[in-house]
Amino acid sequence: MNLPFYDEVDVKASILMPEAIHAMRNAFLALSNGSAIVPNRINLPMEDQNALHLSMPAYINGGAYNTIKLVNVHFDNPQKGLPLINGVILVMNAKKGNPLALVEGKSVTALRTGAGTGLATDLLARRNSKRAIIFGTGAQAKTQIDAIRCVRNLTSIIVIGRSEEKAIKFCNLFDSIVQPGEMSDLKRADIICTATTSKTPLFDFEDIKAGVHINAIGAHQADTRELGTSLIQKSKVYIDQLSSSQIEAGDLIIPINEGKYNWNNIEGELGELIDKKIAGRTSENEITIFNSIGNAVQDLVIASMVFEKNQT
Template identity: 35%
Template sequence: MLSLSSKNVFELLSMNDAIRVIEKTMISVSNDKCVLPLRNVIDVSSSNRLGIMPGVLSLGGLYGVKVLSLFPENPSKGLSSHIGVVILFNPETGAPAAAINADALTAVRTAAATAVATKALSRMESSKLTIIGTGEQAEAHIEAISLVRNITKINIVGREMTRAKDFLNKVGGRFPNINFTAFKNVKDGIKGSDIVCTVTSSKKVILFGEWVTKGTHVNAVGASIPIFQEIDESMVLKSKLFVDYRPSALAQAKEIIDGLNSKAFDSSHILGEIGEVLSDKVKGRLFPSDITLYRSMGIAAQDLACADFVFQKAKKEGYGVFGDIT
């Protein structure tokens, strides 16, 4: 079995490569080519969880599982909040073929998936971006979205102004052609933005629909299980809603679950999966004034496709450490 570290992943998987891989993968997902059970999450303590995401990209072909610890306080210890491994199996023998660092893989693939949706749904001329959150996903999203839109101004919103400013100082040198501004208040931070991304682990709504103006594209990314919620029901109602994978969104996106239960809307409010937009089965943005919303849950297909890209490239270029576990 080949073991690949976070350093290996970052060296082998560029954001541009990840965007191309995710684009192709999401089309396959929407063409029912994949077997994707819902994410299973187990409490391991009062605040920490273990997530298990198995999947099959094609019957008789690539399959594997991501096992991920979700420890929200890890960043204060200098560690990722998402720590785990993606295991790929040999489809001919069933033997484990690769163990790949999931922290790095998740960081890249999540932002790449957002970029794919942003390219498909935001206005072409979009140049102003707001990132709500200052964690590890925030920087990855700046890189990814800057690859699909000509971003010239970015507002960073953090719970504490000092954290927002620290993050701004960290990324400013990496993106010298972008004008950064730090905010503590979300309502002020999204004013004038063409694209808004929520990348937090908030259990309380941080982005309200009444604040979002016409023409905006919103990526709601951070809440992957129903105990978290970043956007409110009005944000869903006033938007043209697209998701990565319907079964996940219907079962695990709290604002969608609550809206369905209250009969504020029905499942047809989800206009399509992003793969359906990419393959022209469903129309995305129709008018410049549309408010579009991409509800990202994160799915195993994204992890497995990016993991396989890394695995195949690692074998060719001699990366990683081989170990026999038989």
């Protein structure tokens, strides 16, 4: 007996971005209304390998599947020409308990992170948003672009990477709307996505224009961030889940620890916005931020869809 293994090609062939964005509604709703069961992840250090293993199970009450994403991060891998991250998701039958399939993890992570941004952008960005800027040139940056293009008619997408060379190479994956750019382009952006491993702010309030929507998805440790303190202070901030943001969302934790921000200052969770329990954008001049650290329930929803799409 072999379990089916759905690899990156299968994931991409199974789910288009608009479907993934739509599926995120249920994921974030479940997270906010308490029907999602997402324990704190296990972090198993493998110090002698300069690596760590993460285990992230999830279930939504009433659902047909439970899943666990299993990730190994090997920090020395890139210098050996090996991938930094290896991940798989095991899909199980929640009603009977038996394992059903493995799904490649990184492609699901990229798809669901993009889809979360797509949903948040659809809910929060100005309708007439035309220009976007993306920070980052990795797998996450790719799906950020795919996602925001699904929900707004963009005429320009500027990419800023750590080197111009990387940005040019990355832009060649797309059509001519996507072009490398510079920090000075920030002032014209209607939508900004940050998908980097930066530990310090990429920009702050004075660098951007009024009315922009920002998706900050790169930082997910208490001591790293992509956004400056005054930007956080002057924006409407939406998150994926309060309990996990309080542990991992450096973009918010750092200003809070500095006494310059407070958890009471955030608007709330994306699921509360979907559920109309909190307000979204109420003027053309507000800055809105979706600060996402990512959640295993998003993996659950996407991996389950990959499995279902491949049953005939």
